[in-house]
Amino acid sequence: MITGATSGLGRVAALELAGRGYRVGVVARSRSKADALLGELRGKAADVRADVFHADLGLVAQARGVGEEIAARYPRLDVLVNNAGVHAFSQRVTVEGFAEMTAVNYLGPFVLTQTLTDTLLASGPARIVNVASEAARQATSVSPGPDLRSTEPYTRRESMALYGRTKLMTIMWTQELARRLASSEVTVNCCDPGFNTTGLGRDLPGAGVLRRVLEALSVGDPRKGAGIIVRLATSPALAHTTGGYFSVRDAAVLACPEPGRSERVQEELWAETVTLLSGLDAR
Numbered sequence: 001m002i003t004g005a006t007s008g009l010g011r012v013a014a015l016e017l018a019g020r021g022y023r024v025g026v027v028a029r030s031r032s033k034a035d036a037l038l039g040e041l042r043g044k045a046a047d048v049r050a051d052v053f054h055a056d057l058g059l060v061a062q063a064r065g066v067g068e069e070i071a072a073r074y075p076r077l078d079v080l081v082n083n084a085g086v087h088a089f090s091q092r093v094t095v096e097g098f099a100e101m102t103a104v105n106y107l108g109p110f111v112l113t114q115t116l117t118d119t120l121l122a123s124g125p126a127r128i129v130n131v132a133s134e135a136a137r138q139a140t141s142v143s144p145g146p147d148l149r150s151t152e153p154y155t156r157r158e159s160m161a162l163y164g165r166t167k168l169m170t171i172m173w174t175q176e177l178a179r180r181l182a183s184s185e186v187t188v189n190c191c192d193p194g195f196n197t198t199g200l201g202r203d204l205p206g207a208g209v210l211r212r213v214l215e216a217l218s219v220g221d222p223r224k225g226a227g228i229i230v231r232l233a234t235s236p237a238l239a240h241t242t243g244g245y246f247s248v249r250d251a252a253v254l255a256c257p258e259p260g261r262s263e264r265v266q267e268e269l270w271a272e273t274v275t276l277l278s279g280l281d282a283r
Helices: 009-020 030-045 059-071 100-123 136-138 144-149 156-179 205-217 224-235 263-281
Strands: 024-028 049-054 079-082 126-131 186-192 245-248
Touching: 009 030, 009 224, 024 030, 024 059, 049 059, 049 079, 049 100, 059 224, 079 100, 079 224, 100 126, 100 136, 100 144, 100 156, 100 186, 100 263, 126 156, 136 156, 144 156, 144 263, 156 186, 156 224, 156 263, 186 224, 224 245
Parallel strands: 024 049, 079 126, 126 186, 186 245
Antiparallel strands: none
16 A cells, blocks of 8 residues: 555556556545556556555545545555655645644654554554655754644745654654554564655746756656665565665665654654644544
């Protein structure tokens, strides 16, 4: 099951996995893009098995709802890849009251994974792969409670550090979840997929032109970034590895950037996230 699979890294990973014979499920917001992806997947081979689930992962309610739909459809789930992401260059607040980047990059994947955890546990051995980013190093501080709730305006220049913070949270959550599932047959890892020409920065003026130029120069080929995702999802050598943060460069092991490295702050992020989501349910 892959989120954010209608473009960029997720699309390439979905096509690669389908080509290897895996049944692929995707969570997509756009129905037209999902239909186009299905056509590509089925073009790989006549017997490709692919399913689409529709949801906006920037909305907690929809993330939970699609997780319940997936769990009801599949008695078994071998791999969950949380790849959907957005880099917003100005503040946008969801109808649930969260900053869009926080919702899409962190809260949505957290809720989807929590909703599917029982299915993954029953399917063990199973894997969870979270797509983080080198941008996590841009976050100079993390204060879980206030950061999760912040909807303050920001400039385009300030957006990188805020985007990086959501990706730092992804790494922190990955490592905390790995500890919580340590006695199970479910592994949890994340990766830095490197620089890729994808639709992530589509809101930036001139992004389309820049992307075409980079593609013409073979810069930022998303096949490289998708490669580390597929490797974490399928490699026998990583079957028992959990809690890791891996580089696109030869799957080198990376340390979680400070200030999110300590178990204490990772546990605090988990607790604050659960409290935040409980408050949303109580509305």
